[in-house]
Amino acid sequence: MTDLEQFRRATRAWLLENCPPSQRTTVAKQDVVWPGRNQTFPSEDARLWFERMRDKGWTCPTFPAEYGGGGLDEAQEKVLREEMQDLGCRPPVIDQGISMLGPALLEFGNEAQKAYHIPKIVRGELRWCQGYSEPGAGSDLASLQTKCEPFDDHFLVNGSKIWTSYGVESDWIFCLVRTSNEGAKQAGISFLLIDMESPGVKAESIDLISGESEFAQVFFDNVKVPKENLVGEINQGWAVAKGLLKHERKMMAELGTGFAGGDLSLAKIAEQQFGRDAAGQIDQPEIRLAIADYEMNMRAIALTGQRSHEEAQAGQMDRNVPLIMKYVGTTAVQTRDELAMDIQGYRSAGWHDENFSVSELRTARDLLFNKALTIAGGTNEIQLNIIAKRALGLPDAPAPDKEER
Ligand SMILES: Cc1cc2nc3c(=O)[nH]c(=O)nc-3n(C[C@H](O)[C@H](O)[C@H](O)COP(=O)(O)OP(=O)(O)OC[C@H]3O[C@@H](n4cnc5c(N)ncnc54)[C@H](O)[C@@H]3O)c2cc1C
CATH class of the missing domain: 1.20.120 (Four Helix Bundle (Hemerythrin (Met), subunit A))
Incomplete structure (x- = not known):
């Protein structure tokens, strides 16, 4: 038997023993487990399932074990996903820290940022949201205007983000901010992590036609952010943003496979x-x-x-x-x-x-x-534009100054 086959057997046995039967049924919206400072659980079984997966590092199966992650390689992670799907196991927790920020921090963050944030993501201690879009910057993301000025030991942030999923419920937000207006639009963008409990941050929910609301507009009014919260170099945030978008697209591409639990x-x-x-x-x-x-x-x-x-x-x-x-x-x-x-x-x-x-x-x-x-994570029209241009080498669309999401 190969190592991977052994891993599959052991994984299945572990899941059968540790995933309560109630967590192998279809997830209704109210059953989803979110992380965060004020984490609550829809049931004791949901708590048990979350805690068992968390303690094994399988809330983030491929994150390095030194930060509390599962330390699995891609092939093992695929086996885990397949076995969970086959048994109908629900995801133990859902968060943009797990699917987007964590992988980006592992690639672009410094050691202190990884050591501080990654274990908290694995353990579900904080809930993250994404502050990219602005009222005037969606597809044309590089036009973003949220202003970030450097001072001695901190940045001062002013502006607003929109369509922030779970902005009201989240604890921290990863943001794209404008640190320079010199040169190309993308060359003046930085990537900043902001604690939403900081004075001057306000998240207002946007009501939807369904009567529910999962979006927020987030306002920053003279928000002081420690300089250590800058990911990557100043004015180099576009590279981080695009690296993270890669994970967002991957997460969205996989949404159709096994997200809901049950059969x-x-x-x-x-x-x-x-x-x-x-x-x-x-x-x-x-x-x-x-x-x-x-x-x-x-x-x-x-x-x-x-x-x-x-x-x-x-x-x-x-x-x-x-x-x-x-x-x-x-x-x-x-x-x-x-x-x-x-x-x-x-x-x-x-x-x-x-x-x-x-x-x-x-x-x-x-x-x-x-x-x-x-629409989310970049609209289909924009994806097709980029695929046409980059992957197929077709002529550019007549909007040369637009940097699309
Ligand atoms: C469910 C959901 C969750 C979201 N969550 C977040 C979040 O958490 N954080 C965040 O920052 N953002 C979030 N967004 C915002 C999302 O990223 C934007 O809606 C998206 O990038 C499109 O931007 P826009 O809404 O400003 O539309 P616009 O950019 O104004 O586009 C409007 C229409 O014009 C088309 N269009 C625009 N430019 C072109 C072009 N050059 N060629 C052809 N067609 C074009 C678009 O395809 C679209 O159909 C979310 C959106 C949705 C729907």
């Missing part, structure tokens, strides 16, 4: 809805074909992801792949949502009626929420 496979949903025919096939030829088409596409996406991981490990990372994966991955999630709705018919129109199952309610909410995936 939400389309085949399972269709089987429940239509049953199987004498040959054991889902008793609806058109739906069967559509599911097969979707599954083949997902298999191709997964294989491309695997190839890309292996190339990255061998130092041959193709930087166009994350861009393409973000586009195809998020588009595939929307295809899945449409298909699930086609299969379930009116059963997927539930919102909070107790006569609908958790997975039926999830279908409706996913369908509406996941429309945002082809």
Whole structure:
């Protein structure tokens, strides 16, 4: 047996022993575990599952063990993900520190920043949000204006960020700020970590049509930020920002795979809805074909992801792949949502009626929420522009001064 096969066996056994059965079911929105200074748990099982994964470092499986992470390599992490998916295990915790800031800090942070922040991310002690977009800087991110002036031992920050997911609930924000107006727009941007308890920081929620709100506008009014919170060099934040975007795109590309816990496979949903025919096939030829088409596409996406991981490990990372994966991955999630709705018919129109199952309610909410995936982290139009230009070498769009997200 190879080392990896042994690892798979041991991982499965550990998951079976440590993941409570209630944490192997579909996650409703209120079941999600978030980290933070004021962390709460929807149930004792959720707490237990989080604490067991945290203590093993598997909240951040690939982060180095010296900072409390799991220390797994890419192949082992994939095995863990596959086994969790197969058993229907929920993610023990969700946070932008885990998926975005942590990997970026490991790449661009100094030793003190890594030693301070990474263990807190692994242990879920702080909740992070992303302060990139501004009212006048979304796709054209490099136009951002939040002003950051250096003083003796601190920076002074003034301005505002918008569409900050979970800005009200978060403890810290990683921000792009303008430190210079000289030269190209990208050359005057820095990357700063800000404690949202600092005097002068205010997060106001933005109400959405659904009646819920997960966005905030964050205001900075003469906020003093210690100089040690600068990641990378001053005016060199664009490189950090783009490095982090790579992780954001990867995270978004993977959203369709196993995020929800439980068994939400389309085949399972269709089987429940239509049953199987004498040959054991889902008793609806058109739906069967559509599911097969979707599954083949997902298999191709997964294989491309695997190839890309292996190339990255061998130092041959193709930087166009994350861009393409973000586009195809998020588009595939929307295809899945449409298909699930086609299969379930009116059963997927539930919102909070107790006569609908958790997975039926999830279908409706996913369908509406996941429309945002082809906007967040860079819109599909922009991704296609960049793919056309960078990956395919097609002529530039007629907006030479625009640096797209
Ligand atoms: C669910 C969600 C979560 C988000 N979370 C965060 C967050 O936590 N932190 C954060 O900083 N931001 C966040 N955002 C903001 C997101 O990054 C921006 O919405 C996105 O980058 C687009 O910017 P914009 O909304 O200003 O749209 P605009 O840039 O104004 O674009 C409007 C439309 O014009 C199109 N367009 C613009 N320029 C071009 C062009 N050159 N060629 C072709 N089409 C073009 C776009 O594709 C889009 O359809 C989030 C957004 C969503 C939807």
